[in-house]
Amino acid sequence: MTDFRQIENNLKKEAKRLLEAGEVAVVLAYGRGYDEKHPMPFAAKTIADVESLVFNEYCNFNMASYLMRYPWGTKIAIAAKAADSRAIIQLVQEEKVRREDLVILGIPAYGMKNQKTNEVVDSKTTGGLYNPVIYDILLGEEIHGQKIVSPYEVLAEYEAMDKEERWAFWKSQMDKCIRCYACRKACPMCYCDPCFIDQNKPRWADKAPQSPGNMMYHLTRFHHLAGRCIDCGECSRACPVDIPLYLFHKKVAKECEEMFGQAAGMKLEDKPVLVDFRVEDSDKILE
Amino acid sequence: MLKKISISKISELAAALMDKGLLLAPVKEISGHNFVEIKDPKQVDLDFHNTIASPKAAFFPHKEDFIKYETGKPIDTASVVALNLPPTFLFGARPCDVKSFGIMDIHFIASGIVDPFWKQRREAAVIFGYAFDLEKPAQPEEFYQTLGIGAADPEGSDIFMVKKGGDLLLNSVTPKGEKILTELKILNEGKAADKKYYDEYIKKGKEYKTRSMCLEPGAITKKLEDLFQNTDFWNRVSSACISCGVCTFVCPTCYCFDICDDTLFGHGTRRRVWDACMFTDFTLEASGHNPRTHVYQRLRQKINHKYSYHVRKYGVISCVGCGRCTKYCPVNIDIYSIIEDAMKA
Amino acid sequence: MSFEPKILGIACNWCTYTGADLAGTTRLHYPPNVRVVRVMCSSRINPSFIFRAFQLGADGVLVGGCHPGDCHYNTGNLYARRRLAVTKKILEFAGLEPGRFRVEWISASEGNKFAEVVQEFTAQIKELGPQQKLKIDELQEKA
Secondary structure (H helix, E strand, O other): OOOOOHHHHHHHHHHHHHOOOOOOOEEEEEEOOOOOOOOOEEEEHHHHHHOOOOOOOOOOOOOHHHHHOOOOOOOEEEEOOOHHHHHHHHHHOOOOOOOOEEEEEEEOOOOOOOOOOOOOOOOOOOOOOOOOOOOEEEEOOOOOOOOOOOOOHHHHHHOOHHHHHHHHHHHHHHHHHOOOOOOHHHHHOOOOOOOHHHHOOOOOOOOOOHHHHHHHHHHHHHHHHOOOOOOOOHHHOOOOOOOOOOHHHHHHHHHHHHHHOOOOOOOOOOHHEEEHHOOOOOOHHHO | EEEEHHHHHHHHHHHHHHOEEEEEEEOOOOOOOEEEEEEHHHHOOOOOOOOOOOOOHHOOOEEEEEEEEEOOOOOOOOEEEEOOOOOOOEEEHHHHHHHHHHHHHHHHHOOOOOHHHHHHHHHHHHEEOOOOOOOOOOOOOHHHHHHHOOOOOOOOEEEEEEEEEOOOEEEEHHHHHHHHHHOOOOOOOOOOOHHHHHHHOOOOHHHOOOOOOOOOOOHHHHHHHOOOOHHHHHHHOOOOOOOOOOOHOOOOOOOEEEEEEEEEEEEEEEEEEEOOOOOOOOOOOOOOOOOOOOOOHHHHHHHHHHHHHOOOHHOOOOOOOOOOHHHHHOOOOHHHHHHHHHHHH | OOOOOOEEEEEOOOHHHHHHHHHHHOOOOOOEEEEEEEOOOOOHHHHHHHHHHHHOOOOEEEEEOOOOOOOOOOOOHHHHHHHHHHHHHHHHHHHOHHHHHEEOOOOOEEEEHHHHHHHHHHHHHHHHOOOOOOOOOHHHHHH
């Protein structure tokens, strides 16, 4: 496995080359934050900017979130870890970005850390992949031989819960929500403008952070991300009150994969499962 | 007046305060500490650095009901929500957060337009300030020293608390605080050595190191005014911003709110709910026009409001340097670095 | 007083609603607990409708659409099938009793099936009792 410093150097080298050759207008990657542990997403537009690029184990943020800020036709190079690459595929499927506009700088990364807890980010909170699913240029060696753990393994404990217990769990979690909407803003798949929760007509839920409104917001958001969530875990990492949103997203993703036989963001030619159907879908899924 | 109590007896003190009224104190939750209305005195936990949310919610709750009404009925059938507040004890607020109440007072009371809800809540409350632990280093995001706030400033509190080994020293700062201290029979008298320790602690708190730079309100205001039209600068500092509301919701000095009507089968409530200048629909007008459509405009508004407009209007910077916005920002935008950049620009 | 459940029925204009009509004109007996809302197609149903119905006090939600392949708009109910299946899983994982949400394909000629389904579903909801979980607190006080 290539170490993070080497990846950083490769990233700088490629960014410099692409910008110099005029192949891209912007390189979306990570830049210096206020300290080593807090790198910031950064858009390098000039060769001078390239020196500010960094990559280390705290570069978790899903860069695909920034892709839609640029109009079609802007050539963009994007640093993509495993989850970021899945988000890119999903966005291409949804025709939000065009594959031909992108130069994907794939980053195989193992041992990324959550800056808040210092825990290693693994299949517990994310999809648990190490290698980008799609890339044009790989910035390090592919990682093989790591133990593959199903991202759905963590669900077993919650699925085994009694429904009353599970309701109590989710209610206590949702009651914490302060409705800062960091989850939807950190999510690369949440791009609706306006979001259903900001609508006044119809007004789906209260604006106040109280139980019914919180429940409505989160349940509907889980639904909107069904078959689209690429399990990057950014919603939960962004959450200031640590609601384990990833659990619910994982569950919905798991059900979608079981029912429709397709995981989100794995192949460019797929269609998102809920804007697709098969005549031979079984009515059993409704039971 | 100086009193003391062993930290192991903190739940007894909490119980005594609960007998007198409502107690808001830090409680350990799954993700960290937060100020919560205490139901069980054992919940109170002083082993924290600072809480996730600022204690502003004690006086400016996230959701405040104003009026209850029935739809389709005449206006005189609507009723104003009465507060009827019991004495409230805000226990264990850090000096920087206590300072924020004074800043918010300017806006909600001293500006001439009095917010009755804020005022009533403020008057009902006794604030127990709690000095930071000077033996532990400051968190990397904090910068209250920059704004002239010490780690053990009793100013603004009614009672100020300092930890001395296994004991908690409580000193009255205002007459209101002194009255409470006399009434609390559970407390022991502080000795001369305690008094000395307390005074020295306050003095030492002034030198407690957090990130700091020389920041003169006039200079930063001028600088930000000059920078206002510098779109490149604002675009650069806001390039990572994702327009969520974390920074404003955890901030002790953000006071923007939205008034909304919620009706349920004809029963309506008019209430105010926190709003955030980072949201895209914050400035959305009924016509559909939005004067702040870009991310940079919104971040510029936030920084300017705190460090420029507020200074121009009231003469004080509306920031206490608690660093919550930086700590909880999903993309690690640091307000301190932006100010630093602005001063250099 | 025995528990009379409130059930929201959402029926597609072309099949289930007409089927319900047929049940009425053929004078079939079925419980009056279902309040039917007509939509043009089962794929018009926003999952938020269902969440909101539970919040506003529905004890059960019954969705009716054309049989797969019979949709007036050719494919509407095929999309709806996938979507509503996800809705069901979400409600279930949130902790709501799975029996409170049901999707049935009822054609315009199946008046008797409509009556049967309503009877069966009402009995099932009666057994489950009032829905308290998603219901807004303020509404619970009034009940």
